[in-house]
Amino acid sequence: xxxxxxxxxxxxxxxxxxxxxxxxxxxxxxxxxxxxxxxxxxxxxxxxxxxxxxxxxxxxxxxxxxxxxxxxxxxxxxxxxxxxxxxxxxxxxxxxxxxxxxxxxxxxxxxxxxxxxxxxxxxxxxxxxxxxxxxxxxxxxxxxxxxxxxxxxxxxxxxxxxxxx
Numbered sequence: 001x002x003x004x005x006x007x008x009x010x011x012x013x014x015x016x017x018x019x020x021x022x023x024x025x026x027x028x029x030x031x032x033x034x035x036x037x038x039x040x041x042x043x044x045x046x047x048x049x050x051x052x053x054x055x056x057x058x059x060x061x062x063x064x065x066x067x068x069x070x071x072x073x074x075x076x077x078x079x080x081x082x083x084x085x086x087x088x089x090x091x092x093x094x095x096x097x098x099x100x101x102x103x104x105x106x107x108x109x110x111x112x113x114x115x116x117x118x119x120x121x122x123x124x125x126x127x128x129x130x131x132x133x134x135x136x137x138x139x140x141x142x143x144x145x146x147x148x149x150x151x152x153x154x155x156x157x158x159x160x161x162x163x164x165x
């Protein structure tokens with residue numbers, strides 16, 4: 001694939017990443033509201049919502065630096081988000097929703113890491129160091145959340161089981 005096509009692909013993936021972060025922000029807000037009986041989880045979700053918003057802003061700034069119109073991108077994001085809305089970003093409405101939603105949030109972190117790894121690979125191939133640095137920063141942030149989720153999931157399940165006795 002020639003360099004121009006690789007750049008176009010990277011830009012497309014960056015736009016997808018913006019849409020993904022926007023949808024995940026909304027999903028995390030829903031999860032945080034449902035975690036009121038789990039203050040440590042709720043606090044971490046709120047913290048990650050802030051990180052997610054910051055990631056969106058940085059991705060938008062990078063796209064603008066690459067000559068992309070963010071306002072046009074936002075319209076496209078709305079279309080993508082509409083398609084994603086039916087994909088079931090929250091599976092828990094029952095008594096165990098806090099556990100199910102935590103599992104989904106945990107898995108979403110790895111989906112994000114995979115997406116950003118793909119973007120970094122293309123950015124390296126076309127020698128776009130600014131994009132490489134940005135997505136590597138985001139990967140580090142997502143990995144930190146994944147690590148936190150992994151180290152706290154068993155504790156959350158135990159807490160849930162005790163509350164349900």
